[in-house]
Amino acid sequence: MATHRFDPNFTDNVVNAMGPKTNPRFRKLMTSLIRHVHDFARENEVTVDEWMAGVQLMNWAGQMSDDKRNEGQLVCDVIGLESLVDEITFKLAEEAEDAPTATAILGPFFRADTPYRKNGDNIVKGVTDGEMAFMHGRVIDFTTKKPLVGATVEVWQAATNGLYEQQDPNQEEFNLRGKFKTDEEGRYNFYCLRPTPYPVPDDGPAGKLLKLMDRHPFRPAHIHIIATHDGYKPLTTQIFDSKDQYLTNDSVFAVKDSLIVDFVPREGDPQAGLELNYDVKLVPAQSNSTNGV
Amino acid sequence: MATHRFDPNFTDNVVNAMGPKTNPRFRKLMTSLIRHVHDFARENEVTVDEWMAGVQLMNWAGQMSDDKRNEGQLVCDVIGLESLVDEITFKLAEEAEDAPTATAILGPFFRADTPYRKNGDNIVKGVTDGEMAFMHGRVIDFTTKKPLVGATVEVWQAATNGLYEQQDPNQEEFNLRGKFKTDEEGRYNFYCLRPTPYPVPDDGPAGKLLKLMDRHPFRPAHIHIIATHDGYKPLTTQIFDSKDQYLTNDSVFAVKDSLIVDFVPREGDPQAGLELNYDVKLVPAQSNSTNGV
Numbered sequence: 001m002a003t004h005r006f007d008p009n010f011t012d013n014v015v016n017a018m019g020p021k022t023n024p025r026f027r028k029l030m031t032s033l034i035r036h037v038h039d040f041a042r043e044n045e046v047t048v049d050e051w052m053a054g055v056q057l058m059n060w061a062g063q064m065s066d067d068k069r070n071e072g073q074l075v076c077d078v079i080g081l082e083s084l085v086d087e088i089t090f091k092l093a094e095e096a097e098d099a100p101t102a103t104a105i106l107g108p109f110f111r112a113d114t115p116y117r118k119n120g121d122n123i124v125k126g127v128t129d130g131e132m133a134f135m136h137g138r139v140i141d142f143t144t145k146k147p148l149v150g151a152t153v154e155v156w157q158a159a160t161n162g163l164y165e166q167q168d169p170n171q172e173e174f175n176l177r178g179k180f181k182t183d184e185e186g187r188y189n190f191y192c193l194r195p196t197p198y199p200v201p202d203d204g205p206a207g208k209l210l211k212l213m214d215r216h217p218f219r220p221a222h223i224h225i226i227a228t229h230d231g232y233k234p235l236t237t238q239i240f241d242s243k244d245q246y247l248t249n250d251s252v253f254a255v256k257d258s259l260i261v262d263f264v265p266r267e268g269d270p271q272a273g274l275e276l277n278y279d280v281k282l283v284p285a286q287s288n289s290t291n292g293v
Numbered sequence: 294m295a296t297h298r299f300d301p302n303f304t305d306n307v308v309n310a311m312g313p314k315t316n317p318r319f320r321k322l323m324t325s326l327i328r329h330v331h332d333f334a335r336e337n338e339v340t341v342d343e344w345m346a347g348v349q350l351m352n353w354a355g356q357m358s359d360d361k362r363n364e365g366q367l368v369c370d371v372i373g374l375e376s377l378v379d380e381i382t383f384k385l386a387e388e389a390e391d392a393p394t395a396t397a398i399l400g401p402f403f404r405a406d407t408p409y410r411k412n413g414d415n416i417v418k419g420v421t422d423g424e425m426a427f428m429h430g431r432v433i434d435f436t437t438k439k440p441l442v443g444a445t446v447e448v449w450q451a452a453t454n455g456l457y458e459q460q461d462p463n464q465e466e467f468n469l470r471g472k473f474k475t476d477e478e479g480r481y482n483f484y485c486l487r488p489t490p491y492p493v494p495d496d497g498p499a500g501k502l503l504k505l506m507d508r509h510p511f512r513p514a515h516i517h518i519i520a521t522h523d524g525y526k527p528l529t530t531q532i533f534d535s536k537d538q539y540l541t542n543d544s545v546f547a548v549k550d551s552l553i554v555d556f557v558p559r560e561g562d563p564q565a566g567l568e569l570n571y572d573v574k575l576v577p578a579q580s581n582s583t584n585g586v
Contacts, residue, residue, distance in 0.1 A: 006380055014373035014546055019507025026505050032337050034372050036329040041377050044325050048399075051369070051378040059365040062355015072352040076344070079327050080307035084334050085344040087299055106341075212319050214312025253307055 004042045011038045057205045064204045068166040070108040074206040077105065077252040078215075086236075086254075100142035100281040102258045104238040107224060109164040114154055117178040122191035122271065123155070125175050130160045130196065132272040133263055136189035139182050139227055142281040147186020151229035153280065154179045155192065157222070162198030191271055194263050195221035197246050210251065220246035220255060225280065232282040239278060297335045304331045350498045357497045361459040363401040367499040370398065370545035371508075379547075393435035393574040395551045397531040400517060402457040407447060410471035415484035415564065416448070418468045423453040423489065425565040426556055429482035432475050432520055435574040440479020444522035446573065447472045448485065450515070455491030487556050487567055488514035490539050503544065513539035513548060518573065525575040532571060 015031050022030075040046070057075075064071040076082050082105040090103045117123065124132065139151035156177035158164050165171040180188040199217035200206060210217050221241040228234045238254060239261045240247060247255055266275035308324050315323075333339070350368075357364040369375050375398040383396045410416065417425065432444035449470035451457050458464040473481040492510035493499060503510050514534040521527045531547060532554045533540060540548055559568035 006377070010373065010377060010380070010546070017506070017508050017542065017546075021507040022505065029337055029339070029343065030372075030502075030506060032333055036333045037372065037374060038377055040325055040329045041374065041381060044322055045381050046322070046378050048375075048378050048382045050322065051374065052366075055363065055365040055369060058351055059355040059358040059363065062352040062365070063358070065352040065356070070348065070352065072348040072355070073345075076348060079323075079330065080303065081330060081334065081344065082341075084299070084303060084331055085339050085341050087303070088334060088338050089341045209323075212315065213310070213323060214314040215310050249310065253303070253310075 006042055011035060014038070057208065061205045068111075069201075071201075071204045071206060073108045074200060074204070075209065077107070077254075078200070078206050078210055080253040082106070083253040100283045101227075101235055101237055102256045103236055104254045104256065104259060105252065106226075106236050107238075107252070107254075109156065109158075109166065110224070110226075111156070111166065111174075111177065114156070114177050114179055115174055116152075117180060117190065119180055119183060119187070119189050120191075121178065121180075123157075123176050123178045124191060124193055125172055126170070127159045127176075127193060131194040131263075131274055133192055133194045133274040133276055134189065134266055134269060134272040135192050135223070135276045135278060136187065137276075137278040137280065138186040139188065139229065139280045139282060140186060141232070142283050147182070148229045148232070148282065149182060149184055149186055151182045151186065151188075151227060151232075151280075151282070152179055153182065153188045154226040154228075155190070156224045157193060157195050158198050160193065160196050162196070167201065192223065194274055195223050195241055197221050197244055200251055215251065216249070217251050218246045218249075219252060220244040220250050222254075227280045227282060229282055231285050233285055235280065235282055239276075299335055304328060307331070350501065354498045361404075362494075364494075364497045364499060366401045367493060367497070367545075368502065370400070370547075371493070371499050371503055373546040375399070376546040393576045394520075394528055394530055395549050396529055397547045397549060397552060398545065399519075399529050400531075400545070400547075402449065402451075402459065403517070403519075404449070404459065404467075404470065407449070407470045407472055408467055409445075410473060410483065412473055412476060412480070412482050413484075414471065414473075416450075416469055416471045417484060417486055418465055419463070420452050420469075420486060424487040424556075424567055426485055426487045426567040426569055427482065427559055427562060427565040428485050428516070428569045428571060429480065430569075430571040430573065431479040432481065432522065432573045432575060433479060434525070435576050440475070441522045441525070441575065442475060442477055442479055444475045444479065444481075444520060444525075444573075444575070445472055446475065446481045447519040447521075448483070449517045450486060450488050451491050453486065453489050455489070460494065484564055485516065488516050488534055490514050490537055493544055508544065509542070510544050511539045511542075512545060513537040513543050515547075520573045520575060522575055524578050526578055528573065528575060532569075 014034050061071040061075050086105050139148045165175040182188050197218050202217045221244045222238040224238050226236050239259050242260045242262050263274045263276050354364040354368050379398050432441045458468040475481050490511050495510045514537045515531040517531050519529050532552050535553045535555050556567045556569050
C-alpha cells in the first residue's frame with residue numbers, strides 16, 4: 001500500500017531484478033539498502049539536482065582517497081556510521097566496570113605497515129610544543145586476568161599541529177606511531193605525546209558536510225590502539241584524555257565512557273612530565289564475550 | 294522507543310549535532326539520510342567489514358570517475374535511484390496519450406561540449422555494421438501544438454560495439470552525438486544508427502554490484518535526447534526501440550511506455566533503410582505542467 005504518489009511497483013521491480021544466484025546475505029543487505037534509499041528519495045522528494053550533488057560529493061571522496069587517506073570512510077564517520085557499525089559488530093550492550101576493553105572506530109589514519117619498536121622507545125620526533133607522556137601497562141586475559149606475553153600493542157596519534165604523519169610532509173614517515181611487543185610480564189611501554197584535540201580534515205567532502213551541517217570538525221584528544229595476541233579476539237580502540245573539551249561532542253561520535261583515561265604527573269623522568277598507566281583486556285577467541293560486554 | 298538492542302540515543306545525538314545555521318532543506322535531507330542509513334545498519338546488523346567493503350566500493354567509483362565517466366552515477370543507476378529521482382522531479386503521475394514528452398535519466402555519458410551540426414548531417418562515422426536510420430520530427434509547444442523555431446535537439450547514442458565515443462579510443466571525438474537547431478517549420482533531422490542494446494560498463498563497482506546481484510548489465514536500445522528552447526522547460530529523455538528484448542528489464546530501470554518508438558522501413562534513400570518520425574513536445578516555462586503529466 002503506497003503512501004506516496006509515485007509508481008508503487010518501482011522499488012519492488014528493482015529488488016526483484018536480483019537473480020537466484022545472489023548470495024543470501026548480500027541479497028538481504030541490497031534489498032534493505034535499495035528500500036531505504038528509495039524511501040529516502042520519495043519521503044524527501046529528492047530532485048535530480050540534489051541527487052547529482054550527492055553523487056559528485058561521493059565521487060569527490062573517492063578521488064581524494066589513496067593508500068594514505070580514506071575520505072569515503074571520513075564521510076561515514078561524520079554521520080556516525082563507523083561508530084554505529086562498531087557498536088553493532090561488538091554488540092556493546094553496556095559498559096560495565098569490569099569488562100574487557102571496549103572497542104572504538106579504526107578511523108582513516110591507520111597504516112597497515114607500521115614498524116615494530118622496542119619497549120621504552122620514544123615515538124615522538126620533531127614535535128617540540130607538546131607535553132611528553134610515558135604510556136605503560138599490560139595486556140591481560142580478561143577472563144583469567146593473566147598477563148599475555150608477546151602480545152602486540154599498536155598505537156598512533158596526531159602531532160600537536162593536528163596532523164598524522166601521512167598528512168604532513170614535515171613529519172618523518174611513521175612518526176607518532178609504532179608497534180610494541182609485551183615482555184615476559186605482559187608489559188609494554190613507550191614515550192608519546194599527551195594527545196591534543198584536532199579537526200578532522202576539512203578540505204574535502206566530509207569537511208563540506210560538516211560546514212553545511214553547521215558543526216565543528218574537532219575530535220577530542222585520543223590515542224589509537226590495536227592490540228592483538230594469538231588465540232584472542234583482536235581489539236581496535238581509542239583512549240581519550242579526561243581533560244578534553246570535546247569529549248561530549250566528538251565530530252565522529254566515537255567516545256565511550258570506559259575509554260576515558262587520566263594522564264597524571266610523573267616524577268623524576270627527564271623524558272616525560274606525565275604518565276598514563278593503561279591495561280588492555282583481551283577476550284579469548286573461543287569466548288562468547290566480545291569486547292565491551 | 295527503541296525496537297533494537299543498540300544505544301537508543303545514538304542517532305538522535307548525530308542528528309542533533311547539526312547547528313542552527315544549517316540550511317533548512319539540507320537539515321531535512323541530512324536528518325532523513327542519517328536516520329535511514331543508521332536504520333539500515335541496525336536492521337541488518339551491518340558489521341565493520343561489510344561497511345568497509347561498501348566504503349571501498351564507493352571510493353573506487355570516485356577513483357574511476359573523470360570528465361568522461363561518472364561511475365558514482367552508474368552505481369546509483371543500477372539500483373534505480375536516477376530513474377526514481379527523475380520520476381520525483383518531474384512528478385510523472387501517469388503517461389497519458391496526449392502529454393508532453395516524458396523525461397528519462399541523463400545517464401553517465403552526456404557531454405556538455407557536444408557541437409552543433411546541420412540538419413541532414415550524418416552523426417555516424419566509422420561504424421559499418423549497423424542499420425542506418427533517418428530520424429526526423431518537430432519540436433512543438435505542448436499547449437498550443439505550434440512548432441518551435443530555433444529549438445535545440447541534442448542526441449547521443451552508443452556504437453554497435455556498445456561503446457559511447459568517450460569510452461572508445463577507436464571512435465573519433467563526438468562521434469554519434471550532435472546538437473541540431475529546428476528550422477522555420479520547427480523541424481530537425483539527421484542520420485543516425487538504429488540503436489542497439491549494450492551492457493553498461495562492468496569493469497567497475499557498478500558492474501561488480503550487478504554480478505553480485507546476479508543481474509545482467511544490458512540496457513535496451515535507445516537514443517538520448519535533450520531538447521531546449523527559450524521560454525520552455527528543458528527536457529532530458531531517452532527513446533527506446535519497440536523491438537528490443539530488454540524493454541522490460543533495463544539494467545537502469547529507465548524505460549517508460551510513452552518513450553517506446555517504432556523504426557519503420559524507408560524507401561528510396563541510399564543513406565538509410567529505416568526512418569523514425571519523432572516529435573518532441575515541450576512545456577512553456579510558466580506552465581504548471583511538467584513533462585510527463
